[in-house]
Amino acid sequence: MDLVKLTSVMRRLALEAGDKIMEIYNSPDFEVKTKSDESPVTEADEAADALISAGLRAEFPDVALVTEEQADSHDQNVSTFLIVDPLDGTKEFVKRRGDFTVNIAYVMDGSPVRGVVYAPAKDRLFYTDAGGNAVEEMGPFDKETVGETKPIRVSTPDNNALLVVASKSHRDQATDDYINKYNVADSKSAGSSLKFCLVATGEADLYPRVGRTMEWDTAAGHAVLVGAGGDVVRFDDHQPLRYGKETFANPFFIAYAPGVDLKEA
Ligand SMILES: Nc1ncnc2c1ncn2[C@@H]1O[C@H](COP(=O)(O)O)[C@@H](OP(=O)(O)O)[C@H]1O
Numbered sequence: 001m002d003l004v005k006l007t008s009v010m011r012r013l014a015l016e017a018g019d020k021i022m023e024i025y026n027s028p029d030f031e032v033k034t035k036s037d038e039s040p041v042t043e044a045d046e047a048a049d050a051l052i053s054a055g056l057r058a059e060f061p062d063v064a065l066v067t068e069e070q071a072d073s074h075d076q077n078v079s080t081f082l083i084v085d086p087l088d089g090t091k092e093f094v095k096r097r098g099d100f101t102v103n104i105a106y107v108m109d110g111s112p113v114r115g116v117v118y119a120p121a122k123d124r125l126f127y128t129d130a131g132g133n134a135v136e137e138m139g140p141f142d143k144e145t146v147g148e149t150k151p152i153r154v155s156t157p158d159n160n161a162l163l164v165v166a167s168k169s170h171r172d173q174a175t176d177d178y179i180n181k182y183n184v185a186d187s188k189s190a191g192s193s194l195k196f197c198l199v200a201t202g203e204a205d206l207y208p209r210v211g212r213t214m215e216w217d218t219a220a221g222h223a224v225l226v227g228a229g230g231d232v233v234r235f236d237d238h239q240p241l242r243y244g245k246e247t248f249a250n251p252f253f254i255a256y257a258p259g260v261d262l263k264e265a
């Protein structure tokens with residue numbers, strides 16, 4: 001894999017998809033359909049998916065591609081692949097709450113090593129550079145030219161006053177019970193993979209996910225967080241969260257700044 005090329009292609013496709021998504025977001029009404037798993041899907045998911053998958057296939061024809069919106073791509077047994085969630089946080093998108101992201105990642109031997117997370121309604125763009133270090137680029141964004149970027153780094157957490165972030169649309173008692181094991185100074189909710197990025201920048205210390213996600217929801221945010229010095233482990237045994245699993249379904253997990261004293265499940 002040419003990691004310099006990958007970095008610029010992922011960034012460009014995320015920005016292009018973000019523009020497409022915002023056109024639909026800003027239109028007076030858009031159709032919302034329901035998928036077989038009862039989750040919502042819109043024309044924005046589909047348009048962004050078409051754009052990103054065509055772009056990746058053109059640039060990296062020999063690399064396996066897994067994308068949320070193409071069910072036939074979920075039937076693969078791979079450990080090195082590109083993985084896409086063209087619009088993560090569709091519920092937030094439908095409710096016009098802004099916390100939705102475009103996600104593209106590269107998984108190598110089961111680990112997400114590069115990724116881009118773009119939140120077009122929030123003007124926030126996070127990615128790993130060619131060396132794997134996480135950066136946030138400051139807007140306005142030009143598709144061809146990289147603007148001002150700053151390296152991002154996880155916090156040095158105070159275990160007596162932790163900053164926790166959890167899902168906005170999938171918050172439940174099990175999540176709250178787990179969060180209550182910690183000494184929490186502030187707990188906020190956010191939609192989509194933005195939660196990983198908030199841990200990556202030090203805006204939060206801990207993101208526990210006691211609920212279902214798929215690998216395309218987490219791979220890009222996971223790569224950004226690792227590039228900022230953070231980590232993501234399984235909720236049950238604190239072992240690394242790996243990719244290329246059967247059906248691309250994740251176990252529950254914890255994303256965190258390594259200074260956090262992790263509590264047992
Ligand atoms: N029961 C379930 N099964 C599989 N994935 C689920 C799920 N409930 C939520 N998710 C995933 O959680 C994502 C939203 O995350 P959050 O709650 O952190 O905002 C959704 O992404 P999409 O919006 O791309 O479908 C969806 O994939």
Ligand SMILES: [Mg+2]
Nearest residue numbers: 085088089217
């Ligand atoms: Mg998703």
